[in-house]
Amino acid sequence: MIRICAVEDVPKGTAISAAVDGTQLALVHGEDDQFYAVYDECSHAAVALSEGEIEGCTLECWLHGSRFDLRTGEPTGLPATEPVPVYPVEVRDGDIYVSLTPSNGVTR
Ligand code: FES
Secondary structure, three states: OEEEEEHHHOOOOOEEEEEEOOEEEEEEEOOOOOEEEEEOOOOOOOOOHHHOEEEOOEEEOOOOOOEEEOOOOOEOOOOOOOOOOEEOEEEEOOEEEEOOOOOOOOOO
C-alpha cells in the first residue's frame, strides 16, 4: 500500500486528486465517513471525477451528471454505462494508504 496523505487533508464531503505511481486517483472522504479511491476519470468522457459532487458514498461527474457508487465503481445513472476502477483504501495512524490493484476488477 502507498501513502497518499493525512486524513485531515481530505475533509468529509470532499475529494482530492492524487497521482500515485503514474495513476491519477480521486481520493474521496464520503459523507458516510469512509475514504474511497477511484480512477480519476469518468468512464463516459475524459473528465476528472475528483471535481464532482459527493453525496453519501457516491461521486457525481460534473459534466453530464452520472453518479458513481464509490464502493463498486458502477454508475447509478446515464450517460455513463461502464464502471470506473475502485482501489482499496486503508487508514493507518492518521494517514491514508491505497493499493493500485482495483478491488472491483475494472482496469482502465
Ligand atoms: S463525462 Fe462524465 S457523465 Fe459524461
